[in-house]
Amino acid sequence: xxxxxxxxxxxxxxxxxxxxxxxxxxxxxxxxxxxxxxxxxxxxxxxxxxxxxxxxxxxxxxxxxxxxxxxxxxxxxxxxxxxxxxxxxxxxxxxxxxxxxxxxxxxxxxxxxxxxxxxxxxxxxxxxxxxxxxxxxxxxxxxxxxxxxxxxxxxxxxxxxxxxxxxxxxxxxxxxxxxxxxxxxxxxxxxxxxxxxxxxxxxxxxxxxxxxxxxxxxxxxxxxxxxxxxxxxxxxxxxxxxxxxxxxxxxxxxxxxxxxxxxxxxxxxxxxxxxxxxxxxxxxxxxxxxxxxxxxxxxxxxxxxxxxxxxxxxxxxxxxxxxxxxxxxxxxxxxxxxxxxxxxxxxxxxxxxxxxxxxxxxxxxxxxxxxxxxxxxxxxxxxxxxxxxxxxxxxxxxxxxxxxxxxxxxxxxxxxxxxxxxxxxxxxxxxxxxxxxxxxxxxxxxxxxxxxxxxxxxxxxxxxxxxxxxxxxxxxxxxxxxxxxxxxxxxxxxxxxxxxxxxxxxxxxxxxxxxxxxxxxxxxxxxxxxxxxxxxxxxxx
Amino acid sequence: xxxxxxxxxxxxxxxxxxxxxxxxxxxxxxxxxxxxxxxxxxxxxxxxxxxxxxxxxxxxxxxxxxxxxxxxxxxxxxxxxxxxxxxxxxxxxxxxxxxxxxxxxxxxxxxxxxxxxxxxxxxxxxxxxxxxxxxxxxxxxxxxxxxxxxxxxxxxxxxxxxxxxxxxxxxxxxxxxxxxxxxxxxx
Numbered sequence: 001x002x003x004x005x006x007x008x009x010x011x012x013x014x015x016x017x018x019x020x021x022x023x024x025x026x027x028x029x030x031x032x033x034x035x036x037x038x039x040x041x042x043x044x045x046x047x048x049x050x051x052x053x054x055x056x057x058x059x060x061x062x063x064x065x066x067x068x069x070x071x072x073x074x075x076x077x078x079x080x081x082x083x084x085x086x087x088x089x090x091x092x093x094x095x096x097x098x099x100x101x102x103x104x105x106x107x108x109x110x111x112x113x114x115x116x117x118x119x120x121x122x123x124x125x126x127x128x129x130x131x132x133x134x135x136x137x138x139x140x141x142x143x144x145x146x147x148x149x150x151x152x153x154x155x156x157x158x159x160x161x162x163x164x165x166x167x168x169x170x171x172x173x174x175x176x177x178x179x180x181x182x183x184x185x186x187x188x189x190x191x192x193x194x195x196x197x198x199x200x201x202x203x204x205x206x207x208x209x210x211x212x213x214x215x216x217x218x219x220x221x222x223x224x225x226x227x228x229x230x231x232x233x234x235x236x237x238x239x240x241x242x243x244x245x246x247x248x249x250x251x252x253x254x255x256x257x258x259x260x261x262x263x264x265x266x267x268x269x270x271x272x273x274x275x276x277x278x279x280x281x282x283x284x285x286x287x288x289x290x291x292x293x294x295x296x297x298x299x300x301x302x303x304x305x306x307x308x309x310x311x312x313x314x315x316x317x318x319x320x321x322x323x324x325x326x327x328x329x330x331x332x333x334x335x336x337x338x339x340x341x342x343x344x345x346x347x348x349x350x351x352x353x354x355x356x357x358x359x360x361x362x363x364x365x366x367x368x369x370x371x372x373x374x375x376x377x378x379x380x381x382x383x384x385x386x387x388x389x390x391x392x393x394x395x396x397x398x399x400x401x402x403x404x405x406x407x408x409x410x411x412x413x414x415x416x417x418x419x420x421x422x423x424x425x426x427x428x429x430x431x432x433x434x435x436x437x438x439x440x441x442x443x444x445x446x447x448x449x450x451x452x453x454x455x456x457x458x459x460x461x462x463x464x465x466x467x468x469x470x471x472x473x474x475x476x477x478x479x480x481x482x483x484x485x486x487x488x489x490x491x492x493x494x495x496x497x498x499x500x501x502x503x504x505x506x507x508x509x510x511x512x513x514x515x516x517x518x519x520x521x522x523x524x525x526x527x528x529x530x531x532x533x534x535x536x537x538x539x540x541x
Numbered sequence: 542x543x544x545x546x547x548x549x550x551x552x553x554x555x556x557x558x559x560x561x562x563x564x565x566x567x568x569x570x571x572x573x574x575x576x577x578x579x580x581x582x583x584x585x586x587x588x589x590x591x592x593x594x595x596x597x598x599x600x601x602x603x604x605x606x607x608x609x610x611x612x613x614x615x616x617x618x619x620x621x622x623x624x625x626x627x628x629x630x631x632x633x634x635x636x637x638x639x640x641x642x643x644x645x646x647x648x649x650x651x652x653x654x655x656x657x658x659x660x661x662x663x664x665x666x667x668x669x670x671x672x673x674x675x676x677x678x679x680x681x682x683x684x685x686x687x688x689x690x691x692x693x694x695x696x697x698x699x700x701x702x703x704x705x706x707x708x709x710x711x712x713x714x715x716x717x718x719x720x721x722x723x724x725x726x727x728x
Binding site for chain 1: 548549552553556559560563564567570571573574575576577578582583584586587589591592596597599600601603604607608611613614617629661662665667668669670672673674675676677678679680682683684685686687688689702704705706707708709710711712
């Protein structure tokens with residue numbers, strides 16, 4: 001097949017967008033747009049990396065901080081949320097062996113998150129609204145630095161995402177519990193109990209013969225429990241958004257509300273409680289669930305210590321509600337009891353829960369050896385390695401003593417955040433994408449295994465390398481969220497930029513491989529309306 | 542009290558060693574999982590539970606060890622009961638530090654209090670060595686007391702810098718070489 005034919009029609013012309021079900025198209029739309037937003041994030045990261053070394057004239061300082069504000073939010077919501085939600089909206093019905101509750105809700109979910117991300121990104125790009133995702137009060141309402149109109153549009157974009165997230169949660173729980181038309185009545189209460197883990201707790205107190213079986217597969221339980229944190233996070237961010245919006249609208253109308261009406265420390269606790277439900281809640285729970293699913297699918301074996309894994313997911317959910325204070329270890333007015341109990345001790349539980357998930361997945365894989373080193377297996381191992389590196393780095397900084405010399409340095413954002421997200425989370429998502437690709441495309445083949453290998457190695461080396469050089473800079477005193485003008489840390493930033501380039505090349509290799517596999521016509525076809533709109537997951541034979 | 546750079550060195554060594562070990566383990570696993578093994582390939586539950594106990598011990602002992610070895614941890618949590626040898630009151634407003642009128646001169650061994658108040662935004666307060674490495678930092682939150690005790694163990698000149706993002710204007714919040722620590726003056 002000629003290059004042009006492959007480019008237009010995909011590898012061997014195997015991918016036919018017209019053969020896709022509405023559900024397959026939906027999942028692919030989520031993933032493709034999520035990947036485009038990932039490209040946004042990588043390019044933004046590279047721009048910031050260059051600017052940290054050389055303040056180029058085409059970017060103003062205000063623009064730099066607007067990029068710094070948008071960068072993590074596009075990464076979390078525009079990229080990760082979309083890819084994860086697309087995969088889960090397909091997997092929950094797939095694993096529950098029943099149709100999705102509502103395709104309409106899923107489409108709104110997609111539109112609101114994709115549109116909301118573009119809205120806040122564009123608002124930040126044009127108006128330079130840049131209070132960062134931390135929004136420490138009263139910075140988001142500091143109108144001597146930021147335009148309230150730009151800020152209001154920015155907040156509106158985030159609010160759209162939160163509404164989209166709530167629709168996802170409703171769809172997940174309704175899909176688990178509802179009774180499809182013509183089906184026998186489903187035990188909604190028991191299904192919900194199994195999904196959330198209350199039936200598992202009740203089993204502890206039941207005699208062995210009276211114990212109830214788990215009605216919901218383990219990965220679905222992980223999705224449900226992570227979705228609880230998605231919902232709580234959405235509530236907190238929506239409420240905070242409305243609060244900020246009140247100040248913005250007042251400023252637009254010419255009224256100056258007293259900023260001190262809000263207690264900055266209380267606000268910081270409230271906001272971090274909600275925000276941390278992402279980093280220390282749903283991400284860890286969703287990742288563990290995805291690991292379990294991938295491990296069982298790759299091996300065809302039962303999960304090692306399945307019941308413990310299920311219980312650990314519930315512990316992780318409860319832990320995620322009580323760890324926020326590790327973000328306030330350097331706040332001197334924060335009560336010491338909260339610093340020690342929530343900030344240090346409960347946070348240490350994440351070492352245990354993630355460590356258990358790590359061990360369980362490796363033991364499950366081990367039980368099926370010899371395994372073929374497929375793309376999904378190698379990316380899964382990469383994802384496991386990422387969290388094995390990043391979680392202990394986080395536990396170290398969640399320490400009263402060490403936080404005093406690490407907080408807000410590049411250590412936090414390098415070895416902990418970037419390694420967790422780029423290596424741990426993203427490689428897990430890539431593993432899921434490689435695993436789901438033949439299912440979602442009705443058997444399309446990858447264009448090049450060589451490109452898939454390049455994708456893996458450049459991503460792994462680039463991600464770990466970037467985190468390492470940022471970490472070294474942090475240990476030398478380099479702060480995050482600021483600029484240096486005398487080349488103090490240029491060496492580390494240049495080396496981190498080289499690793500960033502590897503990440504960019506890795507993504508380009510992957511995206512090119514993807515486009516050549518499904519063809520340009522295939523990509524366009526994914527976004528064309530489906531002829532037969534029904535809830536079938538896969539086309540009828 | 543040991544210098545914070547020594548603590549950082551210890552942390553760097555510990556984490557680097559851990560990184561090397563875990564990467565070697567993953568490489569070994571990736572190689573072995575593709576090979577036919579001897580026996581049934583079953584991991585015994587006893588190994589799993591041992592690992593759980595190891596993780597629990599590690600998670601809790603890390604904080605106990607740092608609390609007992611990093612000298613400022615205990616001083617920080619109990620600072621209300623400690624009387625400092627010297628105190629500096631600093632105000633922050635409009636992205637500017639307002640430092641005490643007199644020179645911030647400290648003798649080695651003195652326990653010094655930095656009491657920082659912000660009149661508008663949330664800022665940070667950090668002391669940095671001349672090689673740009675950080676001695677310590679804290680957050681400076683409006684409407685609350687932001688105080689830290691520090692015992693200086695060797696002579697040096699330090700720069701104050703805001704360690705928290707407070708908008709684009711915040712990058713200029715650097716007061717170069719304003720804290721001087723000298724050997725104990727014997728009268």
